[in-house]
Amino acid sequence: MSYTYEYPRPALTVDCVVFGVAERTLKILLIERDVEPFAGRWALPGGFVHMGEDLESAARRELVEETGVDKLYLEQLYTFGDVDRDPRGRVVTVAYYALVRLADHRVQAATDARDAAWFAFDDLPPLAFDHPRIVEVARERLRNKVRYEPIGFELLPKKFTLTELQTLYEIVLERPLDKRNFRKKILGMELLVELDEFEEGVAHRAARLYRFDERRYRRLVKRGFNFEI
Amino acid sequence: MSYTYEYPRPALTVDCVVFGVAERTLKILLIERDVEPFAGRWALPGGFVHMGEDLESAARRELVEETGVDKLYLEQLYTFGDVDRDPRGRVVTVAYYALVRLADHRVQAATDARDAAWFAFDDLPPLAFDHPRIVEVARERLRNKVRYEPIGFELLPKKFTLTELQTLYEIVLERPLDKRNFRKKILGMELLVELDEFEEGVAHRAARLYRFDERRYRRLVKRGFNFEI
DNA sequence: TCAAAAGTGTTGAGCGTACACCCATGC
DNA sequence: GCATGGGTGTACGCTCAACACTTTTGA
Numbered sequence: 001m002s003y004t005y006e007y008p009r010p011a012l013t014v015d016c017v018v019f020g021v022a023e024r025t026l027k028i029l030l031i032e033r034d035v036e037p038f039a040g041r042w043a044l045p046g047g048f049v050h051m052g053e054d055l056e057s058a059a060r061r062e063l064v065e066e067t068g069v070d071k072l073y074l075e076q077l078y079t080f081g082d083v084d085r086d087p088r089g090r091v092v093t094v095a096y097y098a099l100v101r102l103a104d105h106r107v108q109a110a111t112d113a114r115d116a117a118w119f120a121f122d123d124l125p126p127l128a129f130d131h132p133r134i135v136e137v138a139r140e141r142l143r144n145k146v147r148y149e150p151i152g153f154e155l156l157p158k159k160f161t162l163t164e165l166q167t168l169y170e171i172v173l174e175r176p177l178d179k180r181n182f183r184k185k186i187l188g189m190e191l192l193v194e195l196d197e198f199e200e201g202v203a204h205r206a207a208r209l210y211r212f213d214e215r216r217y218r219r220l221v222k223r224g225f226n227f228e229i
Numbered sequence: 230m231s232y233t234y235e236y237p238r239p240a241l242t243v244d245c246v247v248f249g250v251a252e253r254t255l256k257i258l259l260i261e262r263d264v265e266p267f268a269g270r271w272a273l274p275g276g277f278v279h280m281g282e283d284l285e286s287a288a289r290r291e292l293v294e295e296t297g298v299d300k301l302y303l304e305q306l307y308t309f310g311d312v313d314r315d316p317r318g319r320v321v322t323v324a325y326y327a328l329v330r331l332a333d334h335r336v337q338a339a340t341d342a343r344d345a346a347w348f349a350f351d352d353l354p355p356l357a358f359d360h361p362r363i364v365e366v367a368r369e370r371l372r373n374k375v376r377y378e379p380i381g382f383e384l385l386p387k388k389f390t391l392t393e394l395q396t397l398y399e400i401v402l403e404r405p406l407d408k409r410n411f412r413k414k415i416l417g418m419e420l421l422v423e424l425d426e427f428e429e430g431v432a433h434r435a436a437r438l439y440r441f442d443e444r445r446y447r448r449l450v451k452r453g454f455n456f457e458i
Numbered sequence: 459t460c461a462a463a464a465g466t467g468t469t470g471a472g473c474g475t476a477c478a479c480c481c482a483t484g485c
Numbered sequence: 486g487c488a489t490g491g492g493t494g495t496a497c498g499c500t501c502a503a504c505a506c507t508t509t510t511g512a
Contacts, residue, residue, distance in 0.1 A: 004234075054311055206509085433483055437491085
């Protein structure tokens with residue numbers, strides 16, 4: 001079977017930058033390529049867009065196929081189309097970035113044949129294609145977006161302590177935050193629900209758990225509220 | 230001549246939302262389609278991406294071909310790839326938005342056969358394809374971006390009065406701004422150069438002209454400065 | 459009782475906001 | 486001299502930033 005067109009067409013792929021946070025470190029998910037070009041190199045999970053699926057569907061499908069990651073925050077990042085970005089020919093890729101609760105569901109390493117692994121963002125191996133650039137753009141987007149929209153919660157367990165939340169912001173923003181000011185600000189927004197549960201198994205006073213109230217957030221947004229850290 | 234591939238490929242296009250401001254109104258540039266589908270309807274300027282050109286180059290080329298618009302601020306907006314967005318088959322489009330100094334160079338209406346015209350954003354004709362959605366996303370991006378980056382200047386003549394600048398922001402943000410506060414803020418950033426020139430041909434006190442200092446802006450950004458209105 | 463992190467309040471400075479009047483110019 | 490927009494200063498309230506100590510708990 002083959003397909004013929006009057007004019008040449010670039011190939012169209014999707015690639016995903018999947019972020020997670022663990023051990024006080026920002027991580028991203030990579031897969032090891034098993035075919036040329038760049039066989040043996042690490043690369044972003046991704047693949048060709050099928051004719052019957054939307055771009056975001058393609059990104060989700062690839063993530064499930066290659067990494068077993070399901071049900072995550074996913075947003076289109078940017079489309080990379082430099083003429084020579086792929087040695088096989090013209091390939092345009094629509095990049096997405098994703099946030100996963102690394103602490104909750106242990107992400108399966110490899111679902112299909114390939115190896116998948118988490119790498120500390122600050123210590124990435126050499127990457128295939130123009131993936132270093134894509135990763136960089138995604139990092140910048142995350143850094144900016146986390147300040148204006150409550151997407152940080154997508155990286156934490158559903159129930160979290162205020163210190164965990166603060167630490168998350170410190171990791172993503174790469175700067176220390178003042179504990180009292182942070183708590184005042186975040187609690188003042190009235191977006192968190194105080195639970196009657198506490199940390200367990202810590203060798204000191206157990207911190208209260210909170211959860212993010214998505215419904216309340218949406219209601220506030222309608223009234224002109226703007227999230228900001 | 231024809232091109233054959235092992236797997237089917239979506240067609241890839243670029244489309245541009247070109248913004249301009251005139252007569253206290255936000256406008257966008259549209260072209261009238263002369264072929265099916267949507268013959269006779271207005272649509273965004275755009276067309277197929279050639280194999281040897283980057284995405285942004287394709288967008289610039291289409292703009293020159295269809296509208297004669299050259300040398301403008303151009304930035305990638307979003308990639309639209311819904312399966313059924315084009316009745317001819319699978320077509321994925323990388324949308325760009327552009328800002329032009331409508332007051333400066335009168336934009337040529339039509340360079341190739343098609344009719345091009347400016348429409349008030351609030352009074353657009355029915356558009357082809359999913360272009361209403363693209364226009365909406367572009368409007369939202371403009372509204373947000375204009376507050377955090379000094380792109381508003383791209384819509385004004387190189388030399389402008391503070392009132393013209395304020396009016397521009399009022400149009401884009403769709404809300405009135407306080408004259409004194411606006412002036413204090415914008416002048417306090419030290420991004421504008423006070424010229425020894427003044428408005429001409431007005432029936433009242435002539436306002437001083439200013440220009441935006443791009444170099445100074447870049448220098449400030451390096452030192453951590455953040456533009457904000 | 460010690461270690462470790464949880465939790466909490468106040469003050470000062472700077473910024474955003476609201477607001478009203480005089481000035482320069484062309485007709 | 487009048488109409489039109491240009492141009493300016495001040496006071497208040499709020500938010501942000503800086504900062505230190507007490508409390509709770511488990512080991």
